Amino acid sequence: MEKDFNELNSAQTADEEVKESIITHGNLKSAFAWLSFLAFFSVLNETVFNVSLPDIANQFKIPPSTANWVNTGFIIFFAIGTLIFSKISDTYGVKRLLVTGLLIYSGGSFFGFLAQFSFPSVIVARIIQGIGASAVPGLIMVIVAKYIGSKDRGKAFGLIGSMVALGEGIGPVIGGIIADYIHWSFLFLLPMMTLVSIPFFLKVLPNEITPKGKLDVVGVKSQLSTGIMTFTLPSLFLNRKFMAGVLAGCVLLGTVAGFVSMIPYLMRDVHQLTASMIGGGIIFPGTISVVLFGIVGGTLVDKRGINLVWYLGIILIVTSFLVIALFLDTTPWLMSAALILTFGGLSFVKTVISTTVAEALESNEAGAGMGMLNFACFMAEGVGIAMVGGLLSQRLLDFPLLPTVTLSTAFLFSNMILLLIVFIIIGGVIYTMAYRRS
Template identity: 60%
Template sequence: MVDKERNEQDRLQTEGAEAAGPARAIGHLPAVLAWLGFLGFFSVLNETVFTVSLPDIANQFGIPPSTANWVTISFVITFGIGSAIYGRLADMYGVKWLLVIGLCIYSGGSLLGLFAPFSFPAVIAARFIQGAGASAVPAMIMVMIARYIGPEDRGKAFGIVGSMVAMGEGIGPVIGGVVADTIHWSFLFLLPVVTLVSIPFFLWVLPHEPSRKGKVDVKGALLLSAVMVMFTLYTTGYQWGYLAGSFLLLGMFAFYIRRVEQPFIEPSLFRKPRFVKGVLTGCILLGTAAGFISMVPYMMRDVHHLSTGLIGGGILFPGTMSVAFFGVVGGRLADRRGHLFVLSLGVFLITMSFLGTALFADQTPWLMTGALVLAFGGLSFVKTAISSSVAETLEEHEAGAGMGMLNLACFLSEGIGAAIVGGLLSNSLLDFPLLPTVGQPAAFVYSNLLIVFALLVFVGRVIYSSAYGRRQS
């Protein structure tokens, strides 16, 4: 009798997650929102928490910035690829066990990094594994909110999760600086293990979902991952073999996705010029911003000799925390003035940040604090405009694949941006006096890099205008 009742309950749960899920979640809504915010916080915290410690890692292992930046690059690559894969797997296998598996992989990679801090290859392997696990969190959060929370509470859910994500991005450098200064940077690997405490709650509250037929293009995902790894290896060491290998693999990937059913990236999207230009603009602007952020700790250490804790709490923290405020303002401006206005304003703020810091790179470290507030504010505007503009180029049946491709491309461009900056800091290509206002030799390369950043932002603005300038008011 008990088994019969249990089977009947399972049938009711799985017969329409859209009906049973929200009803069940609403009964525990405060707890559900709290745990979703908790996961959102820790999913992005690990993306920023190591940034401030990159100079310490480079010093410990005696490696150049181009190599040390792989601590960030490795996480971003698997995080971006994994987010796309988990999103598709959720339609086939449901949320519950994918979330549990992702959190376990995330914590497993963290424990590997914690117990192997004196082997740089082990640290990179741990970051690859962390990214593969952490990527399940944002994908599953979006599905849970859409599938299991009623329409009247979804706005609240997205707002809470968004706020916690912004807080995680903002407080990451502070935590990273404090831990690295007082204990050791390797203890930063311990933080994600805390997410395991959420597993019992989600096992209890999430309904069982039956498996559905479908296919995930794992081969395509692996090919694209190989392309990104080869290209980033080229940008960090400038060995032409890696570049040739990346182009060869890219050709294989393009050939493959045109001949496979349900490809990892939908080829038809490349026949939409406005969509492609929007994605390209996002890649250029977000990749440039990621490169800039990865450069800041090195600049503060080499030019101004600041401690890790001061870089995280005094330099990076105010800028990262400004994202939440500017994100709200950007959304309102987009509705009133149009996407072109919001993107142009964001580009203006970012450009002023870069050029102002380039002109006075060796004057005072606190100039960078204000510059980061402008840069992160401008970045919030840019993200709002790009997401909205690209979404408008897609038909309803293309929305999932198109927005997934945008997110994937922007994630991967952030890794490439950090890789390129690491490579430029490791050679003398930009290490020469250019601006008369910069007199300290240690600041030359950083000042010149900021000028390059400003030029790239201008290129992104031109590409965006060519696609959306005549259509946006």
């Protein structure tokens, strides 16, 4: 017992020394920069392939349902890996796992670039990328919590959050430019830039020793089993408000993700826009507006309450979807304007879901509960993208319905958006029924 206590004290002392070394050696700003750099590239790969999906479908002569697995495969394994890496970080050390993840990320990227002529190989490469990239989000949080002093921690989280939003927003722009002027396969090379961060983290992060000095296979199984059990705690599943919040978040985020994945096909078929125009002119204004709407939404929650922000979010999404469905064949720039409302509403909805789900949890359930929310929503986004791709390929909704839509190439997309409105309303009702105030 005394030995264990001394080891614990030594570990705590080591942690404090690391924090001090970051500050006294002038590495704090560098730490912020490299952490933000990794956060940017971890989310960039979620969106950078989006606008090039029609090009990929054309090259391999495959339907959208198949081409969309370029994104779906990445997102699903990214979600699963995020859960696993964060769970085993205490056992195998942040430095070791982070470097391993970055090497896997870059290895998958290089393999994808070399295997660009085989679609199954492209999917395998995206899965490997997802596994490697998943090391970044959870481990960044651990690094900030353990090795950044408390007075600088809020600043670090805020900066990282901003870079995540920037990565999501600028991904379609970068993807469109590269796909138009070079080739979509070069998108695989972007994550290899993360390799330049490895020397910094090898220098700054401590060498956390695995117990007994060797790989503990039993420990891995134990950690994974513990993680699985944590996310299936009966108390969470019996918590009606928690489960309703998770379900509503999954429905809403999955629906919007599916809608966004449809935009490149819509713009290409109806308006004949290039990938760079779709990414920079159509999608970028909406995705970058998330930063502003996130600030506004958080302020409104604090000042006016959750209900107002929730209903505003649902109204903004439904209104933007309805406008697009009615007039999508008139001008492509209407889509650009409407997407600002879509992403603004999504930002409001995310703020409310995160806040209310957190409030529904006991303090000892917070980590597992919020982890389950993030995991479920990531998975829902992948499912939403796959479902929309399937509906586009089957073309079951390809018939005239709205009198305002006259182009035959627009019928399918207009009717698809009407269907997505139904899912948004269902998600809104699920949440409202569970969280309605007396």
